[in-house]
Amino acid sequence: MEILVKRVAQGPNTTLGHLYIDGVFECYTLEDTDRGLHSKMTLAELLRIKLHSWTCIPTGRYKLGKRYSPAFKRILPWLLSVLGFEYIYFHSGNKHEETKGCLLTGTDFKKLKNGDFYATDSRPAFNSLWEKMEAAWARNEEVWCAVEREYIPSA
Template sequence: MRQSNMEITVQRKRFTPKSTISDVSFDGNFAGHILEDTDRGLSQAMPLSEIQERKVHGKTAIPTGRYEVAISYSNRFGKMLPLLLNIPGFSGIRIHPGNLATDTEGCLLPGLSFGENKVLDSRAAFANWMLRIQGALRKEKVFITITK
């Protein structure tokens, strides 16, 4: 019998000119926060040309929408990391540890708590999330939905 998918929900809540901080839930249960680059109002439903027009390379949060998550080897980080698939206008978007907006070029940085333009305890949050995503992928698909 087919299991249901794991659903990760990212609700963007805190916006500054330098970063976006969201609340994160795994299957409806609060799991921490995510730090991203500046939200420039992009949506998965927009034409690609509009996404590319608004995007500032390395300083833009990915479009809101629902994306499948896989785990693959990152050459940049030299280890296995979650990868978000098929994001219009973006590639190589991963979930990885980091604390500041300057630590991301569109990627999602996990944290257990947050401050202005930063998340804290990122390695601890990442280790927990990685185990949960790996476990889920053994039996089901994993999706992440980013909303405002």
């Protein structure tokens, strides 16, 4: 399974994305601020720019696994080997304060007065994504996630 997260819009503290599974739109994503990190950077370069719990992961391609999250008290999809980041998950949530570097899902979004984005109907979006990932793993498929920038000027 190939997941693609296209970052399409930025607010002062948020990054809105479109998530595709094997080329088909699945849901929206909400992340922290995109500070221009990419997977070709060195750890030292990343750490000079990154603000802990307030920065999107670097663009790049990551294998997904599953891991128990003590914070959520459940198993979640886990992006592996994200340089400079630990325990990056897909999970439900609505606002950037809930991301802490992770990717939140939503069936829709709202743009707030301050220009930030807010994910709506997060739990149904996450549950649908999780079911599709679980089905792929049950078929012994690997699950990968690419993260790219493709900002839309008027979003």
